[in-house]
Amino acid sequence: MKLELRKIAIKDVCFDKECKIVDGCLHVDPAKLEDLVLEDSRVKSVSFDLARPGESVRIVPVKDVIEPRAKLEGGEAFPGLFREDMQEAGEGITYALSGCAVTTTGPIVGFQEGVIDMSGPGAEYTVYSQLNHVVMVIEKQDYVDQHDHEAVVRLAGIKVARFLGTVGFDCEDYESEFYEWKNIGEKYAEYPDLPKVVYVYNCMAQGLLHDTYFYGRDAKVMVPTMITPLEVMDGALISGNCVSPGSKTTTYMHQNNAVIKELFKVHGKEINFVGIVLNPLMTTLKEKFRDRMLTVRQVKMLGADGAIISQEGFGNPTTDLMIVCQELEQNGIKTVLISNEDAGVDGMSEPLPDSVQEANAIVSTGNSNATVMLPAMEKTIGNLKDVERVCGGNVNSIQEDGRLLLEIHGIMGSHNLQGNTKLGAVTI
């Protein structure tokens, strides 16, 4: 399997009468995008706005962030969502508009979703502040219930991102990255002396606002499965997550998975990156134990010497993280975990709701309860009042002078669990 990823660096974004890329600036025709979104009859109305790095703009409440991608050859990006037939993703040529994102907003249930500040101290906490955003505000038809509402917003975001990806086809100013994924026998033969490492990719599968989609299918009805990093880059994984903005895995974080990126960097030099096992995080104890068994079995079948597990969610998913780690270690597979911490405002409390002795190598992506004061912004896209509802915000968040008091897990991506974050922990 071979994938050429053609990355176009988007440095600016503007509205225009047609969609095109000129000198790194993405021109967007909002009427065209509106037509696309209104194809779904459950949408009452949609409007678009733009946000650029460094602007005094706050976007709230953010549901998903998606990098525009489209396939020139070898099937379609985000397969399994809009068509009955599908080709395995990860083969051929894919265009990616890097430095750019389609960002969906609007409240769905209670408090969820988060804040992106495009400048000021809040911008320092998230990689999303470095992107040029095409922001969508969608209003649903009255008859649409909460489950459908989530689906409407999720699919509209992907549809627009996929369309904007095709705008890149006419642009010749790109940089190519080449990826190849060989079968396991060839991988063994290629680097026989390097330690074999498998990535265990945890994803939420727990109902509305806590879901992930694999080739369009709800991860709740799948068992742990071996996947390739190349199909992840092509949008085989879609986020249906809303809650806990700091740590939730957006579609952007799947597409640009930092663990996969780092594993490719050291593959063939320090390690032999032999595979990924996608592990859905379920709610019953029975499913947790079944998925542990199947995940560990597949990691063993790949012949791993070591494993990395990236976490998603908090609370019951920590149990999945720990029991898989425990069993891998007991099978002689050295395991490293990536998790954020909920260590209280002072950072002094036990940070995780579950733990095992075997979890002796953990990478922290920061304490989500740490609190920051953010300055007022000149413009808000969305509804500032919703800050009171988002995770990390509260009724006293909005100060009289317009400043914002927020726990950092209210900031989108502030402690991303694939490690695409600036926060961490040090031993003192």
Added chain:
Amino acid sequence: MKNGKYIVITNNPLVNEVYTDKNYANLIDEVRFRREKSQTDILKEARDLIYLGAKLLIHPMMGRVKPHETPYKSVMLELSARGEELGKGEAAGGEGTPQADYESVIVIEDSIAMTEKLLNNSAYIKYYDEIDADLQFLDKLLLDSGVEELARG
């Protein structure tokens, strides 16, 4: 496979309303509705049953929403018939006392500890009327998801 009686202990009115419906009678035998109890009380009631042999069916912590962000808690257990008799006041211990399920004990104790910690050590606790219906809905979602999984087998 269902061996014993399935019960839900909850302080969530929506869960009580929905899961006492006869459509769920095959799966859930009883809903113990504790309107005035805190989420810690609910967890502790479940813990006491677990020490008498009940098993946790669904992990009692939500996947993202944290204890200081919702007052609601619903726990689903499979009761041990013998344990239930002991719970009615008979002295425990000796022959016939059910073995506590190790995994359930670990999970419920960790959940209680984490819940108490987050309630005691967060910048704020935010339950308020405006989003009360949504909080009830979110708590029910976790249970829904678990019930669907149990129904699939």
